[in-house]
Amino acid sequence: KTWKLDNDYFDYSHFLRQASKAVSTRGETSILSAKQAEIAGIIDDYVSDYCFGEYIDFSSPENYPVLNYQPVFDHIIETISRTIIKLIEGYKFEVKKGVWGKLSDVPRIMVRESKSVETERSIYPKNGYQPRGGGFERDFLQDVLNNSSDVLAFAKLDRRHKLEITYRDETGILRKYEVDFIVKTPDKMYLVETKADKDIDNPNVAVKVQAATAWCEQASLVPPEGMEQPRGWEYLILSEGLYKDNKGFSFEALLPLCRGLRDNIVAKAKSQLFLF
Incomplete structure (x- = not known):
């Protein structure tokens, strides 16, 4: 600029x-x-x-x-x-103590018939994906989440679920981040973001990654009282190129790759800041 x-x-x-x-x-x-x-x-x-x-x-x-x-x-x-x-980075991730909610609090979600996937591991018979450029989300839904034995349940998050992560973007403006997917495994809950390769290096993506990671760290401190749920939470990000290079991998097999991408995004963003 x-x-x-x-x-x-x-x-x-x-x-x-x-x-x-x-x-x-x-x-x-x-x-x-x-x-x-x-x-x-x-x-x-x-x-x-x-x-x-x-x-x-x-x-x-x-x-x-x-x-x-x-x-x-x-x-x-x-x-x-x-x-x-x-x-002021600590101020950017305004994580507050939360309470557990249920996907079933939203009994129905509206999806387009032509832009949805029939799902067996979700409380919703069909989960939607983006109407434009949503092929990656569709493939991740039907080929990974729907077919991985290590996935107990999942959902494509909808605005009605109100799972919003508050953060401040690279200019300091307060924003709300809505992650793509929530995934339940026997050991942990995951928030998963799918991202086009062209967007991975966007500075705002790095801020979102750090905000969502901080959110998961805090969420892991809240015991799921009265629920049969894993207590731990983790945020993952999966790029389209990474997915295509490892097509056929289960959700569990993709975990270390997603973690590596997440950590590289954060490390790269931090290295670009000149401190005095």
Whole structure:
């Protein structure tokens, strides 16, 4: 992203005002506008002590013109923005103590006849899949979940189930994430997301992965009182390419592959954040 820089009048104070404003807002959406003064202080420390590998006094007129160079300005804004998001990462995953619910609380779900799969291991006779580009979901439903002996029950989650994971996206905006599938095995409950290869590297996917993982960690602490359910929960993500490369694998056989993909997504996202 290129940030617009007003060049009519430029000195170090002007730079700090422009930079802190750019960090605290994204387009038309304010993120941390109430903290603009504190952000200006962070930018001042970073630019003066770290950005150029040595201390530079930008109050001197001969030094601050470099900050008016657009690529330098963009780099500073992006670095500070990413770092602040990282520092408030714990705030991004707002996991609250929950209670167990039942799929049967939603006795019926509406699906399109032409975009659904007959299922034997679900309380719903048919489970739907996306009307556009849903071939991957369809294959996962009928070839893996429906045919794996290690799967006791599953369902394609519907909005009426109200299993929503609250998180903040890469810009800090509060969102709700609805995972694709819930799967029950003898030992554990799983939330499973199927994802097209083209979307795997989307920064927001990494945030969702971390939010869902945190949700499962907290859900595992809630005992299923009065229910015959495994207590542990785990979040998995399966890409279309990974599925096709291992077609014919059971759900249990796919577990380590899904875990590896999940962990790689998180590790890659964290390595892209520049901390000072």
